[in-house]
Amino acid sequence: MTPIRRKALEALHADHRPVGAYDLADRISPAGGRRLAPISIYRALDFLVEQGFVHRLSSRNAYVACLHGHGADEVVAFLICEACGGVDEDSSPAMKKAVAAIAQIRQFSPSHQVVEIVGRCEHCRGARS
Numbered sequence: 065m066t067p068i069r070r071k072a073l074e075a076l077h078a079d080h081r082p083v084g085a086y087d088l089a090d091r092i093s094p095a096g097g098r099r100l101a102p103i104s105i106y107r108a109l110d111f112l113v114e115q116g117f118v119h120r121l122s123s124r125n126a127y128v129a130c131l132h133g134h135g136a137d138e139v140v141a142f143l144i145c146e147a148c149g150g151v152d153e154d155s156s157p158a159m160k161k162a163v164a165a166i167a168q169i170r171q172f173s174p175s176h177q178v179v180e181i182v183g184r185c186e187h188c189r190g191a192r193s
């Protein structure tokens with residue numbers, strides 16, 4: 065793995081919130097040095113997404129490290145907290161079956177299977193002001 069890919073992955077693992085490509089460029093560019101070119105960041109992120117190390121959250125145009133190491137054909141549900149911005153992911157055999165059934169009925173061949181659920185995480189639900 066190239067240094068940029070490794071650093072990008074480490075930076076995403078260090079934060080449980082989704083990180084945009086430009087924000088990521090700031091975080092992994094050398095201190096006092098030139099900021100990494102966006103094209104280098106996007107290439108590194110594309111690689112990490114392809115390999116299944118990282119997920120792209122379409123609705124936020126941001127990236128999160130994969131927490132589960134599941135297969136590429138898994139249907140992943142993201143639980144996105146609107147209060148703290150935290151993201152958790154989970155999957156279930158029942159959800160995978162249901163999505164596969166819908167795709168089959170529609171004769172649809174999925175390439176990217178992500179469910180985004182927005183709401184409040186366990187932590188933020190408990191913290192009432």
Ligand SMILES: [Zn+2]
Binds near residue numbers: 153
């Ligand atoms: Zn994952």
Ligand SMILES: [Zn+2]
Binds near residue numbers: 145149
């Ligand atoms: Zn939260």
